[in-house]
Amino acid sequence: MGTSDLNDIADIQHRLGKELARMRVLLVDRHASARNSMRIILSSLGITAVHNAGTSAEVLRQVKAYTFDIILSDYHLDDGRDGQQLLEELRHKNLISLSTVYMVVTAERAYQNVVSVAELAPDDYLIKPFTADQFHSRLIKTIYKKHFFEKVFGHLDNGAYAEALAACDSLIGKEDAYLYDILRFKGEILNVLGRHEEAKAVYQQVLDHAMVPWARMGLAIALRGMDELAEAEEMGASVIDDFPEYLAAYDFVASVREEMGKLAEAQQVLQKATVISPNNSVRQRMVGDVAVRNDDLDAAERAYGKVLERHQGSSLKVLDDYTNLTRVMLDKGHTEGAKKVTQDLRRDWRGNKQGELAALIMDSLCCEQEGEPAKAKQALEKALELRSSLGDSDQNEFSQKIAVDLAHACLASGDEKMAQEILSKVAAENHEDRSMIAQIQGVFSKTGHEEAGQSMLAQVGKEIVELNNRGVLAARSGDIETSVQMLIEAAERVPNMQFLVNATKAIFTLLDRKGWDEEMGDRGVRYLQMAQSKDPRNAKVISARELYHKVARKFGIEVVPIGGVRTAGEKSGG
Template sequence: MIDFSKKRALIIDDSPAMCSSLRTTLSNFGITRCEMSNTANEAVFRIRQREFDIIVCDYCLGDGSDGQQILEQLRKSALIAPTVAFLMVTAERGYEKVVSCAELAPDDYLLKPFTAETMRIRLERVFEKKDVFAPIHALIANGKAEDAIVECDRILNLKSKFAIDLIRLKGELLITLGRHDEARALYEQVVAARAIPWARIGLAKTLSMGGHDEEAIEALELAIAETPQYLEAYDLLAQVHEHKGNADLAQSILEKAVDISPNTLSRQSKIGEMAYRNGDLEKAKKAFGIVVNKGKYSFFRSHNDFVNLSRVLLDDGKHEDALSTIADARKSFDKTPELDLASSVMESLIYQGAARQVESEKALANALEIKKEHGLHLPDAVTIDMAKSCFLNNKADEARALVKDVISNFYDDEMVQKSVRKMLENVGRADESQDLIENSVSAVIKLNNEGVLLAKKGDLAGAIELLVTASKRMPQNVQVALNAAHALIVDSDRNGWNEANMQMAKSLIDQHFAKHQNLEKFKKISTLFKDISLKFGVKIK
């Protein structure tokens, strides 16, 4: 029996009466430390302030969001640990369909009405499973993924009733570590025994990472045919097709996923970006409009959503609507240099499109001043917009510097280069496109190679100075960051532990983890970092 008196709970429900009722229900089996939130934003604020053991959330909330959205955002943002029990409460008999196509499902859900005993039994079942997984999650949290796989195998050998969940986690860990062949064999074994959607998707991931795109597509299409509600398959299939250059097909695949589950705003945003790149302004406007409107009450919304919508409206010739959208962004968010700069850039472009030249120049001057004052590193789309405004306002030198900046950061990203070419064509400078891009790429490669050569010659101090400086100037360039991290780590290995250098190396690795963790080079340098830390018996937090 679980001692629930030691558990802290959070109830999320837009009805104060229902919150009180749920608190009474929880108190019937010993949960007395209980907080209540009537909105999603208040709930997220509380979760940021303290840790909870149990979250009980109503599916239908009255602030424009729902419990499923809250859960997915909390998990994707890593605001709740795997040890937290998340229960969804709903009167919707159709919730089973919602949860069946959700990438991130709650630990359990309860259909109203229910008794305190029913909730207690469900929570005990949830915590029983979490106790089994606790040592694995602890190892993962400490960066010991290899040991976590060993622990998975140990528990599997005990014939755990959670075997299928253990296998799923083991497969994800194998992929994270780049052990694709082992992961593929594991998924093939599961699929052969039982065609579980997540196993088919895991198999497709390993195929795609191994360069077998056609086989991955076949596996994903089969997964969708067998389980049309499993949305992660659509995401991965779209990703593979986009990688192969089939942008229109990738967009149509994501649109099918949105038809099934329209409330996942990250997918709507992805459709907006894809549609915009494909020149489909109507669908881009629709998708970004949904993101802005449905995310209005979300704790996780971003001013970039408004900027994206404004950009589409501008290209569609709707200047007043575009300005209104930026005005809404300025009113809806706390003033920050990032918001002020992105808004000023868009205002400059909108005024330029509306033939309001003086206002366009003034807005651009404000944006350039903010960038200079705060030394901001901008998202690629904002940098390209800013370069466009500079070209249109006769600031060609500043524009070229911005183009070089964005290419330096994304020199191996074909989509960014395509966006730069399109921008240069739109401002009548297509003839500069090839030289600007090629020279920028060549400069990065030359700098990178110089740093690597210095390291090979044994001049680690020179390599570190060159590459670390470059990584600060080009914070989104993963190759420069990894080479800088490598030089910093090797210096500690050869010359003795250097705390500052190793902290910097960890920072460089961490900032590229989310996007590039599956790169072979990333994995090798991450492993080297762990090995050298272990060699000196130091654990860096």
């Protein structure tokens, strides 16, 4: 085990210091005075390209418009969230690259609360008060670390996990101080690639020397990947017991319990997490979804209500937040409350066709429940007319959950043909989504069509198996061209995760054998992008992406970044 030459490190840090003047910085703080003070410090270091954000919504707007080298966020934000949660949102949505320096400015107490249990830790915490010299020293060290991991981050941002893994291995032995960071990246990459036995060995290597929560969580994820669900659940639960602030463990345990069919226990652990961090909207939605499946409508209403309350009227609002709450209120018989939420939806989404369509669907369901079928049918007819006027891209982006609500309104008004058409499509495209299938089953049950629903879902499942088997069997027989055409046909008819991934792999296998074809390559990339939009960290998607990278490199074709993060050189705006 060695360390980098100290003179080399000093030279690199000196050069990085000179590069500060070319860096773009985003300051995030509720208080303009605090932002101004920080701007003065940055100016003393030669940094002049400084942007300001006083709210989380403004942060999102800025990162979509510009690429930032450095983000400095106060710990306490405007909407009850903290700088740690903001980082997690930006990373999970691929709005900033891993090479972006993210530092949190905090008081000592807040630092002690979060530093050891952060799922996605900031690059550094600046403890108030600090001087310009102290800030400069910490910043240069952080930038140096980013420089050390530059190749790893570049590959991860582009979704090239195999290359990122090789880059990690090349760094081992070069810098003692970063060994655990290297092993953490390596374990996470191995888990993502589905190489869980190797990931388990990496995390065990760490745990032999330090009982850190992230290594125990990584080990739990590896155990789950090895189908050792009981052991994974136990490991995750032990992390919660020993580190109750480590919120990622709650989400993990909930998902494992859901996979094991223990829905009540999954809901219970999620609700514990929301007590610790009540402002995390993603988790509150998860509580609502699981509670609906548990028929715990009171808990679902509370969870969905909190999400809507936080985002209503802001740039963070999502159509599903309104319809989720409306749907639960209708199930509870609270029609007036459902109508009020629909009014809010129509007001907040005025001028948006998808918003108006969602409002009309909810109008129809409310009228049906109030015993006014004529008004329900009138609203439904308007909804169907508006739906047909939407372009293909708008229809493709329309919420699948609200599409099921539209089918519900159709069934309630007697239009069984349209309902079957909508539900068959949604079921086929989401046949592995337990929550979506449960919603479809619920619609059939509520409208007295339970047997028809079971028959439709069985038929959809049969068709999916047959469509897939035709292509797979052709591939096994060695007829790769026929296999590709069949799997393309399946992906075009039913763009679900399974067909998109299978078609992608078949296309790039064919190109690997026969040579590069630009049109076919573009089709494979499009299917890969569609699959990734559904679940970017799905092991099957990542496997398909690795095959694409391998074949593209073989023929000297420039790889299209699938991750969606701009590289550091792509500066937007002025």
